[in-house]
Amino acid sequence: MLTKRVIPCLDVRDGRVVKGVNFVGLRDAGDPIELAAAYDRSGADEVVFLDITATSDNRATTIDLAGRAARDLRIPYTVGGGFRDVKGMRAMVAAGADKVSVNSAAVRDPELITRAATAFGSQAVVVAIDAKRVGPEGFRGDGSDLGAAAIMEKLRYAEHQDAPDDQDDKADAPDDDPVVGNHFNGDLRGPDRWEVYLAGGRVPTGIDAVAWAEEAARRGAGEILLTSMDRDGTKEGFDLALTRAVARAVPIPVIASGGVGTLEHFAEGVIDGEADAVLAASVFHFGTYTIRQVKEYMASQGIPVRLDF
Amino acid sequence: MGFDPTIVVIDYHKGNLSSVERGLAAVGARVLVSDDPEKIKGAAGLVLPGVGSFGDAMSFMRKSGQADAVREAIDAGVPFLGICLGLQLLFERGSERTVNASSAIARTLVEQPLTAWVEGLGVFPGECTRLVSTRLKVPHVGWNQVDFTERGSSCALLEGVANGANFYYTHSYAVETADDDIVMARTHYVRSFPAVVACGNVYGCQFHPEKSSATGLTILRNFAEIVETECIVRASLDEVRA
Numbered sequence: 001m002l003t004k005r006v007i008p009c010l011d012v013r014d015g016r017v018v019k020g021v022n023f024v025g026l027r028d029a030g031d032p033i034e035l036a037a038a039y040d041r042s043g044a045d046e047v048v049f050l051d052i053t054a055t056s057d058n059r060a061t062t063i064d065l066a067g068r069a070a071r072d073l074r075i076p077y078t079v080g081g082g083f084r085d086v087k088g089m090r091a092m093v094a095a096g097a098d099k100v101s102v103n104s105a106a107v108r109d110p111e112l113i114t115r116a117a118t119a120f121g122s123q124a125v126v127v128a129i130d131a132k133r134v135g136p137e138g139f140r141g142d143g144s145d146l147g148a149a150a151i152m153e154k155l156r157y158a159e160h161q162d163a164p165d166d167q168d169d170k171a172d173a174p175d176d177d178p179v180v181g182n183h184f185n186g187d188l189r190g191p192d193r194w195e196v197y198l199a200g201g202r203v204p205t206g207i208d209a210v211a212w213a214e215e216a217a218r219r220g221a222g223e224i225l226l227t228s229m230d231r232d233g234t235k236e237g238f239d240l241a242l243t244r245a246v247a248r249a250v251p252i253p254v255i256a257s258g259g260v261g262t263l264e265h266f267a268e269g270v271i272d273g274e275a276d277a278v279l280a281a282s283v284f285h286f287g288t289y290t291i292r293q294v295k296e297y298m299a300s301q302g303i304p305v306r307l308d309f
Numbered sequence: 310m311g312f313d314p315t316i317v318v319i320d321y322h323k324g325n326l327s328s329v330e331r332g333l334a335a336v337g338a339r340v341l342v343s344d345d346p347e348k349i350k351g352a353a354g355l356v357l358p359g360v361g362s363f364g365d366a367m368s369f370m371r372k373s374g375q376a377d378a379v380r381e382a383i384d385a386g387v388p389f390l391g392i393c394l395g396l397q398l399l400f401e402r403g404s405e406r407t408v409n410a411s412s413a414i415a416r417t418l419v420e421q422p423l424t425a426w427v428e429g430l431g432v433f434p435g436e437c438t439r440l441v442s443t444r445l446k447v448p449h450v451g452w453n454q455v456d457f458t459e460r461g462s463s464c465a466l467l468e469g470v471a472n473g474a475n476f477y478y479t480h481s482y483a484v485e486t487a488d489d490d491i492v493m494a495r496t497h498y499v500r501s502f503p504a505v506v507a508c509g510n511v512y513g514c515q516f517h518p519e520k521s522s523a524t525g526l527t528i529l530r531n532f533a534e535i536v537e538t539e540c541i542v543r544a545s546l547d548e549v550r551a
Contacts, residue, residue, distance in 0.1 A: 002498055003452045003475060040522055045452055045477075070327045074335075076477060076520045096325040098479075098520070121361070123448050123479045222448060253446050276446065306452040306475040309522055 001304045004270045005045035005277035006294055007255060008284040010035060013052050015061035033068050039284070040075045043291040043309040047073070048101070048225070048279060051081035059088070063095050070096020078126055080225070086115045093120050101126040101225055104198045107205060107212070108146055110219055117220025122252075127216040128225040130201060131194035131209035131242055139195050141204030192241050194228075201229040210245050217250040224250060225279070228258040233282075235261025243273030255279050263289060263297040270303050313339075314540045316533065317352035319379070319395075320344040321369045323361030329392065332519035336530035346378035354536030355382055359393025359517065363403035363437060363482070364427045366394060376430060383432060388539050389511045390466075390532045393480055396506060396513030400484050402426045403437035432511055435486030440499040448481040449498045455505060455516075461493035466512045466531050467505060474524050476504070476516035483515060510539070 011018045016030045028034055036047045051062045069077050079092050080101025089100045106113050106127055116125045194209035213224050226246050228239035238256045247254040256275035269278040283289050295305040316338050318329050326342050333340045370376040383389050391399050404424045440447050457472040483502035496504035506513045518525035
């Protein structure tokens with residue numbers, strides 16, 4: 001059975017790991033490759049490098065990092081952050097990245113997903129979505145900060161949202177095997193709505209997150225990396241309703257991210273959130289849990305995970 | 310005089326091959342990444358990695374002379390390992406593009422599927438077709454188990470690998486073959502497909518050993534040892550002849 005993946009995420013700036021890392025036995029805990037290799041040895045199924053390098057001058061450092069990772073890592077890795085065009089993504093893929101993750105640039109120019117999928121194959125294209133739950137006041141953004149293409153998209157989504165809300169029935173449909181989870185039942189939105197945000201949660205777009213995930217999949221994305229901006233950093237657990245809504249809406253794998261604090265949260269992400277993979281950063285970096293602890297807990301809850309490492 | 314034990318990783322210009330190169334080097338193999346048909350013909354072992362699409366890869370390999378060089382080397386008994394697409398190319402044909410059954414267009418066309426076939430290397434009988442599911446997510450991405458066939462338990466490529474071991478997969482297509490004798494292990498996703506094939510000096514795995522952590526390195530080490538053994542055998546045959 002296809003196992004559910006556990007993925008540590010490393011924030012990298014100018015080629016160095018940022019955020020405090022408390023990992024035993026590393027010569028250089030700031031070296032992303034050494035840290036990632038340690039995660040490989042301890043059972044990580046993949047790693048994600050999130051590049052938060054501020055200036056494009058230092059982009060070369062990240063390409064260099066991707067090259068070293070290709071040589072020294074024995075598990076797949078994704079590089080995300082700061083891609084603006086296929087050219088930038090191509091440099092990373094050429095350096096050896098298994099997957100590239102794109103966020104804002106895809107919202108501004110959705111066609112970028114198609115171009116990237118054509119160039120590298122869908123399996124190499126991850127669309128990262130940062131989503132916030134919509135409050136009673138409705139969507140915050142109107143797309144005016146975005147490019148023309150994105151505004152067109154936004155209008156389409158507005159129509160989408162106004163469609164008769166007959167989908168609630170489906171929420172109660174029998175769930176054949178939530179642990180296996182790899183099913184999707186078409187649209188399922190229920191009363192919940194989430195809005196896509198850019199720039200680390202600062203810029204609302206007015207775009208419905210579930211609709212955007214569907215659009216990304218339709219355009220050729222191979223995976224969705226879904227982060228709840230409400231939960232990120234809170235240790236309160238994933239936004240399970242968001243994760244489930246997206247996982248059911250798209251025919252591609254969904255990686256749940258944002259909010260993990262306990263072992264139970266990891267299992268919930270798969271069982272209740274129906275995610276195909278769970279991503280976390282600080283609980284691993286600070287040594288709160290080892291990957292093995294997480295996987296053994298997930299296995300104890302009936303989730304298939306890889307434990308032969 | 311011994312044979313040069315260099316394993317050539319065939320570069321068909323579709324992507325970065327450093328993981329495969331580094332994985333083989335990590336298990337002690339001498340490795341050369343090359344697109345040169347002459348180097349391919351002269352290799353002690355060949356690895357055909359998996360990047361790009363069936364049609365693109367075959368088209369490049371034919372134009373460049375790599376396809377003939379590979380066939381020649383395989384016929385001469387050179388150990389060969391195909392990884393992912395590299396395994397798929399060993400078969401007679403591959404479907405280039407079938408319409409996804411979950412799309413509305415496909416449902417209307419299901420009686421007459423639009424399949425364009427591309428001819429493969431034809432070393433093994435069978436074909437490569439898309440994994441089609443309305444329930445499971447495609448591509449098949451992640452770690453899944455191998456289920457050994459009876460022959461698989463004595464396959465040199467799988468030595469030291471436990472039945473049920475996890476490997477990393479990322480693919481939307483898989484092979485189908487009527488020749489059960491070449492199937493060493495199967496994996497079940499959407500359908501049961503060959504995960505490891507072997508016959509004589511030719512091996513293939515649908516997963517990526519170079520991305521499958523320590524378990525994957527076991528596969529690469531086994532292949533390097535198969536190549537080394539073949540070199541020793543050839544060297545001693547040469548000595549006898551001399």
